[in-house]
Amino acid sequence: MRRVLWMIFALCFVMSGMLFTVSCAKKTISSDTSLTQSEEDRLAAERARQEELARQRALEEQRLLEERQRAAALQGQGAMTERERFVNEDVHFDFDSSVLSAEAQQILLDKAQWLRRNSDASVTIEGHCDERGTNEYNLALGDRRANSVRAYLTDLGISASRMDTVSYGEERPLDSGHDEAAWARNRRAHFEIR
């Protein structure tokens, strides 16, 4: 009797164990595949997004670095006078936009200060575009860029009569390249002292 009971007990244990294993294994396999698939997609998308972000960050850093280097080089020669900084520092825009970014507004605050200190100076504000799109549309866009810069400075108390504008559209690129870095440099408002 004890032996029989023992056998039943053992049998139950083994069978439930088997059942458990089988069902477990099944579950693991099926859920694993679907998980792996969607997970891989997600990871790939995330990786692509991160790479794109990193690429953009790198481009932006490169641009800032170049700008700092240019500024430093000029300062190193003792040539970067206030006046030259005023002329050399451009205001940049997004594609097909004449909206002033926070960075652009900061630069214009500096420019306003210089214009206040040099009250006899008159300037020409040039509006420029990148090469994409059509010449006529870009001439109108460059005009809007120059005008939005002039309007901002007028709001800061600079007399509009001291500021002339001219649009060059895509006709006078600063950078002759055909990539995002070149286009970003070319979408600009540039100051010339008359």
Added chain:
Amino acid sequence: MKRVVENSNALNCIRLVFACLLFLALACPVSGKSPDVYININNPFLKKIPIAVPVFKGVSGNDSELAKCAEAADMLSRTLDFTSYFKLLDRGSFLFDPRKDDIVGAGINFQNWTTVGAELLITGGLLVQGDAVEAELRLFDSFKGQMLVGKKYKGPTADLLKIMRRFAGEVIYSITGERGIFDTQIAFVSTQTGPKEIFVCDFDGYDPKPVTRSGSISLSPAWSSDGQWLAFTSYARGKPELQIRQLKEKRGAVVAKEGVNISPAWFPGQFALAATLSFSGDSEIYLLTGNGNIIRRLTHNPGIDVSPSFSPDGKQMAFVSNRSGNPHIYIQELASGQVRRLTFQGRYNTQPAWSPKGDRIAYCGSDDGQFNIHVIGVKAADSVQLTRNAGNNESPSWSPDGNLIAFSSTRQGPSRIYVMNAYGTDQRMLLNLSGEQTSPRWSPPLFNQEKPLDF
């Protein structure tokens, strides 16, 4: 949208068309005035007409005349080929040399020509005497054995090309009932001599010449509808001003208001043009007299309004506006001022060019960063992309007969002027100058032809 007939079907198609033509010819007697319809002008490029242009016959037979005979036949072949209507048959396949025989008609054995597949035959005779040339040219329907047109021209030998183009115009008229493009020119912007200047060349790219020599930036040439005036943007005085110039008499006007004075387009049939001016602080399209005085403001919208193009009847104007956030093509009824948006595909649609027949608008559009030429119906708004995978393609301009479109493309690196037919096929480079060529604008017919003598 019909597709070009495949080669295997071409022969059947030709037979069918010919059966129809033959039937038509028998059914309705031909009057001298109204020409036969050899070409379906709704899609003339569906089937190219095989044509034979054998070397012309020298009348006096001297050596310099023989050279001119070959040269003139080649000029005529090239000119006809440019239209995309014809398949020029290889002279090597001809069974017969018409120089040895009659070119007038009665003595021509047309079977010699139908056998090699020529539906049309052109014969010519030249008499060269010193610097003068006399040309007799005839177009035959080789299946009917009938002369369709015959002309006689006299002129200086230097005008041989002009004579051949004039006869090509007669050929086109006799088979399409339309006047063709052989007396048109194309204005464009070129950096061949340094900064951007306005140039003009013949319709086929021949004889490019600078119009401006300002040494500054010149842009966006636009022909008046009589072909006598050219308006364009010029930086000659430092700012983007509008110059309106009489081409022959070297006179004109300048629109030099504050801001931009750009993107001119002439009003059909009138000494008036539209242009974008921004003196109000915002770029708007105005209607101006040919002397540059404002007639009235056409657009009323904060934002960019640019690149006007009028419908041929002058009742509507297509233009570009960014009022929806991105540049798109809009159409304005001029009488009511009512505006509707035409393009909804893509993110950047500019440079509308209203077709001479009035039913379609070509434009430059971009969705993926590449710029391509599209054509869209004015009413149906069914957009068809005509260029793809070939650099950036911009500035479409219709030939005045509506059969061809000139445009600029960077498909081979630097921007060059190209031509295609209105259905996007037969794309080829118009001219190859150094520097970059952009912004082609096709002239109207320039009517500088004297009447040739009819036979």
